Amino acid sequence: MLQNPLLFLLRAAQIYPDKIALAHPDAKYPVVYTFAVWAQRIQNLAYSLIRAGIKPGDRVAVISPNSPMMADACHGVLAARAILTPINTRLKPQEVHYILDHSGASLILIDEEYLPLIAGSERPRIVCKDTGTSDDPYEEFLSDGRCYSQERGWAGLDVEPDENAGALLCYTSGTTGRPKGVLTTLRGTYLAAIGNAFEGRIDKESTYLWILPMFHAGGWTFPWSNTFAFATQITQRTVNYPQIWKHFLHSKVTHYCGAPTVQIGIVNDPSAKKLTKPISAIIAGAAPTAHLLGALEGIGIKPIHVYGLTLPQTYGPFTRGYDQLFWTKMTLEQRSKLIARQGHSFATAEGVRVAEIRDDDQIVDVPRDGKTVGEIITRGNLVMKEYFRDPEATTKAFRGGYFHSGDLAVMHPDGSIAVVDRSKDIIISGGENASSLAIEQGKHSCLTIHPHVLEVSVVARAHPVWGERPMAFVTIHPEHVSRWSGRLDEFVKNLMEHAKTRLSGFARPEWVEVVPELPKTSTGKILKTELRRRAAKL
Amino acid sequence: MLQNPLLFLLRAAQIYPDKIALAHPDAKYPVVYTFAVWAQRIQNLAYSLIRAGIKPGDRVAVISPNSPMMADACHGVLAARAILTPINTRLKPQEVHYILDHSGASLILIDEEYLPLIAGSERPRIVCKDTGTSDDPYEEFLSDGRCYSQERGWAGLDVEPDENAGALLCYTSGTTGRPKGVLTTLRGTYLAAIGNAFEGRIDKESTYLWILPMFHAGGWTFPWSNTFAFATQITQRTVNYPQIWKHFLHSKVTHYCGAPTVQIGIVNDPSAKKLTKPISAIIAGAAPTAHLLGALEGIGIKPIHVYGLTLPQTYGPFTRGYDQLFWTKMTLEQRSKLIARQGHSFATAEGVRVAEIRDDDQIVDVPRDGKTVGEIITRGNLVMKEYFRDPEATTKAFRGGYFHSGDLAVMHPDGSIAVVDRSKDIIISGGENASSLAIEQGKHSCLTIHPHVLEVSVVARAHPVWGERPMAFVTIHPEHVSRWSGRLDEFVKNLMEHAKTRLSGFARPEWVEVVPELPKTSTGKILKTELRRRAAKL
Incomplete structure (x- = not known):
């Protein structure tokens, strides 16, 4: 079995069978499972998947909010030696169809609420009504697995012999171009989960509340950090x-x-x-x-x-x-x-570098001056296996033997790194590189320290003279909304004054738009692509 | 670099350069090193070893009590891509010579106190006087390494590319037959160290006191658990x-x-x-x-x-x-x-099994009844690579694909294992298997619960009628020594009465000898071989 994150659950079920593993208290039909019961459900899921024809390496898609089914799938799909393909529930149907096609998912585990996302698809699916009751189709699926197992238990399931076999396949949300599939390994998931448990000091006294969606990069490997540490998990469908x-x-x-x-x-x-x-x-x-x-x-x-x-x-x-x-x-x-x-x-990661990659693939580290900008690159234990079915993108991402993050950063004298920006978030204003992050919340700036500002996002907007200039989208702190009500122009003027004393000309927003809220991904990341689109239309 | 425990030290020196890494306060010349200073010393050691001709895979022996040199060697020898061979300082010169020859150690790092152990050997050695001062030969060795490095730093040292390369080579203390060398891997050391840090809840607020000798199984991997967790270590030469x-x-x-x-x-x-x-x-x-x-x-x-x-x-x-x-x-x-x-x-180990290994190498798990005795076997991440230069012993130890511990145990219904005895510690008394451990401290027995007993050890002694019978060696608790002074026969009679009500006939000690102390290994394990020898002579 070697480095397989499934091991953590089996161990938890052995050592703490009666401890609460998973609670889903806010649904219409709340459920609570101990590690012993939960592990049995996951075993049933694995048998059911195999019975449904899932073979090692097959992809099983899951379209679900945080729920017991989603939590089960994180372990059960691996127990069937298949690859878990969680799909962001906020995507549009055509994006979901693209991902299902590209991943070649053999089966979809889907929460009833999200059925419209796969309307028109012929792919086999199991629907979950999130009730935990015996007439729920997902529960029937599990029961069928139990029957099919003939009580052979865990011993009846083949163990994946290759620790570098695929674990998760997650797709980019398609903010730029076609979604790419990131394939991770069992070994990497195992090591990342341990790293997260150690860094977070999660242990058997811990209770982890799911707010981050599990479909988002596999919940940052916390589904396995929690079983590693014997922690209790609470799922909630919504934020x-x-x-x-x-x-x-x-x-x-x-x-x-x-x-x-x-x-x-x-x-x-x-x-x-x-x-x-x-x-x-x-x-x-x-x-x-x-x-x-x-x-x-x-x-x-x-x-x-x-x-x-x-x-x-x-x-x-x-x-x-x-x-x-x-x-x-x-x-x-x-x-x-x-x-x-x-x-x-992290201890289980290999050292991160900030470097410039020359055209001949030579890697030159930036000096530790906290100023020189390079790209964050890394390799080793905590790096994905590949972009699924995209050898070209994989080769490009791994040029020089390192994974290229696309994030720009500096390295400080103490060896700590600080992200400056995503490469695409750099604003080339009058030939100068203006970092949108620095404008938003940098050292000397910054718009967020204005006492009435709640959130700021800065993007590039085309400018006839300077090529590009920063444009800021701003939300006002709820406590101060009424003060500026009907006087937004004045607020903008005030903010511009604030910026003038803090930002150099090329970095100062040329335009400021006050909005009621910023567009965000399901995980709360600001959708700069959406803001860029808005800026372009103005 | 992947799974290499050296990584932990480099990381600690990066993240907490000024934190105390190692203190050696009780020596004549106390020293204290921060992570930055300590890492530099270890780097110097690696350069010096390379300068001395050490090649990847070479063995470097260390004969030392717990001291800064010993602690350095745990990391510095690995940084030179060599294999650390710590030798128990309590061995006899002929045993030490045997180990040096068998391991083919190219160099010996030796504490001055233990020089008599290698008298007559021609092998190159570096002597440490444990002073930390510039005229200490070991310190000169480090300084030479620094010069030789020409300030190329860590980047000038090749990284071991194979995570399954040898890390430590430790020898049995030779209580039975010729010492065997156990070779471990970098990867296994890495995972075991993480496991120990997590199980012990060691973190950056921790201070670890060295009592267990580091030469003993590499201090159970705690030299690396502590650097993983950024803990401070204190070394003491003696217990x-x-x-x-x-x-x-x-x-x-x-x-x-x-x-x-x-x-x-x-x-x-x-x-x-x-x-x-x-x-x-x-x-x-x-x-x-x-x-x-x-x-x-x-x-x-x-x-x-x-x-x-x-x-x-x-x-x-x-x-x-x-x-x-x-x-x-x-x-x-x-x-x-x-x-x-x-x-x-442990989470990083693969599940332990208690099984009977049939002649055809078939492995049959014992029932989980807390009664049936089998051998503890395991495999996977936390199992040695091989017995060094002993393919026959290696094959035997790994028959059926599992490492055979030689320890006998039962498995309880909850899946927990309980050691019954070393196979050789079973006493075959009148055809019955009597466990010396059960006699000493078993459930129904047991001699140690007698209020005046400090320690007990039971071994087999030949018996004309029963084949073997248990013989107990006992020490009296200091508080009660005076009470029984001159009346040891009476004490023995009292203890026999105590045993009669608690042990079945075949398991009851036939002989009891009161001794001032039990013979022990340097690590405090009772030397049953010595007791058996004494029993045989009586």
């Missing part, structure tokens, strides 16, 4: 802040993951109050601002800032901003600049 | 209980490892007192008794009972007695029986 707070206050939650936008929603919810026991928030997707960090810490949430790619090219997080003793002597503002860095590699 | 207590009380110690006999020494030391902050004791080598567990817990030491082989065939510990919630409702006596089990596999 509902009052419900999250109910669990924070009453369900002994100790850990959750989320992008900064989700964290903002959490701290700003009216139910928010000071926690009596601290909760660890694993934050990725963008760097948290000083304001957000202060708000989180103020209510007893301990932020752990990690970094990885949106897709599981790096299995979710693989670097972290490691806190230092001297931070305790700093002001929040000073400290937040350090926390906001992407930091250093 | 000195008052000194251990000094560190417990004043050096913020959080973790240490030791066999039960060492733990007994710790709790019985006059300096022992209730700790204000708990310390975790990782216990292996034999199961702790109820009495010992009670004594440890009473002074604030949290016992973590793990199991592995004496040699690193399993890299030290690979199973653990996982505590259950319902244990808190039990009496110490009830609980200690469960803690004393060897339990379940």
Whole structure:
């Protein structure tokens, strides 16, 4: 079996059979499973998949919010030696069809709510009504698996002998061009899950609340981190802040993951109050601002800032901003600049580099000056296997023997890295490279420190003279909305003044548009492509 | 680099350069190194080894108590892509010579105190006086390495490309027959170190006190667990209980490892007192008794009972007695029986089995009845590579595709294993299999629960009628020694009475000898071979 994340579940079911493994308390039909019961369900799923004709290496698609079926699939599909292909439920039907076709999924496990996404598809599917009751088609599927097993148990299921066999196949959300499929391995998932459990200090006393969708890069490998650590998991179908707070206050939650936008929603919810026991928030997707960090810490949430790619090219997080003793002597503002860095590699990752890749594929590290910009590259344990059925993109992504993240960063003298921008988020303004991230929340800027601003996103917009110029989309903090109501022009003027003293000319937004909310992906990442589209239309 | 435990040190030096990595406070010349300084020393060592002609795969022997040189070698020898061969300092010169010859060690790093062990050998050696001062030959060796490096740093050292390359070569202490060399891999050391760090909850706030010698199975991989977790390590040349207590009380110690006999020494030391902050004791080598567990817990030491082989065939510990919630409702006596089990596999190990291996190599698991005895077998991530230069022993040890531990055990209904005995420790008394362990501390017995007994060891002794009969060697608890002084016969009679009501005839010791102390290995394991020899002579 070697390095296979399925092992963690089997072990948990052996050692802590009666501990709560999975709870789904907010659905119409709440369910709670112990590790023994849950492992049996997962075993049933594996037998059912095999009975349905799934062969090793086949793809099984799952279209579901966070739910027991989704959690089952993370383990059961691997137990059938198949590849889990979770599909983002916010995609459009044509995108879903493309992914089903490209992955060649043999079967779809689908939550009833999302059936419209596969309307017209002939592919075999199992529908889940998320009831856990015996007349639910998904439950019938599991029961059939149990019968088919003839009580042969785990011993009756062949173990995948190759630790480098495929584990997950996740697709880009198609913000640019056609979605690409990222294929990960069992071994990488195993090591990333251990890394995340260790970095988050998850253990058997922990309760992990699912806010991040599991379809998003396989939930950053936390489905397996939690079984590794014997933690209890709580699933919720939706991101509902009052419900999250109910669990924070009453369900002994100790850990959750989320992008900064989700964290903002959490701290700003009216139910928010000071926690009596601290909760660890694993934050990725963008760097948290000083304001957000202060708000989180103020209510007893301990932020752990990690970094990885949106897709599981790096299995979710693989670097972290490691806190230092001297931070305790700093002001929040000073400290937040350090926390906001992407930091250093996880123990189970291979060292991350920031480098320039020459045309002859020679890799030249940037100096550790905190200034020179290079691309984040890495290799080794926590790097995907390939872009599925796309040898050309794979070769390109791995040129020089390293995986190229597409993220631009600097390396500080202490070896920590700090993302400057996605390559495509650089704004070439009058021949200068303006980093949209620096404009949004950089050191000298920045628009987010304006006291009335909630969120900012900056994109390039074509300019007749300068080629490109920054355009900012801004939301006003709820507390100050009424103040500026009907006087948005004045607010923009105020913000421009604020920017003038903080940003050099080429980096200063030429245009500012106040919007009620920023367009976001299902995981709370700001959709810059959408903003670029809007900017282009103006 | 992939799964190479050297990575942990490099990472610690990057992320926490100024944190104390290693302290050696009790030597004549105390030293303290930060991670940055220590990593530089280790780099120097690697360069010096290469300069001395060490090639990838060569063996570098180390003969040293726990000291900075010993700690350096755990990382520096791997950085030179060589195989670390630590030699037990308690061996006799002829045993040391045998090991040096068999391993073909190219170089010996030796602590000055142990020079007599290699008298007459022509092998190149570097002597360490454990002073850390510039005129120490070992320090000169490091300085030469630094010069030789020409400041090329880590980048100038080739990285071992094969994660299955040899890491450590450790020899049996030769209690039976000629010593065998156990060769481990980089990958296995990496995974075992992570497993130990996670099971012990070692993190960057931890301080690990070295009591277990590092030469013993590579200190159960804790040299790398500590760098993985960024923990501070304290080395001591000797096992000195008052000194251990000094560190417990004043050096913020959080973790240490030791066999039960060492733990007994710790709790019985006059300096022992209730700790204000708990310390975790990782216990292996034999199961702790109820009495010992009670004594440890009473002074604030949290016992973590793990199991592995004496040699690193399993890299030290690979199973653990996982505590259950319902244990808190039990009496110490009830609980200690469960803690004393060897339990379940570590997450990074593959599942342990208890089985009978038929002549045709077919493996038949014992039923989970807590009664049927089989051999502990395992395979996968935490199993050695081979017996060095001994293909025959390797083939025998791995028959049927599993590593055969030689330890006999039962499996309980909950899947936890409990060691019954080493195969050679079974006493065949009147055709019955009597387990010496069961006689010593079994469920129904047991001699150790006699209130005046400190330690017991039972071995087979030839008997004209029954073939073999158990013979017990006993030490009296210091508090009761005076009471029985001059009346040992009476004590023996008393103990025999005690045994009569608790042990069936064939398992009852036929002979009891009271001794001032039991013969032990350097790591505190009772030398049954020595006791058997004594019993044979009587």
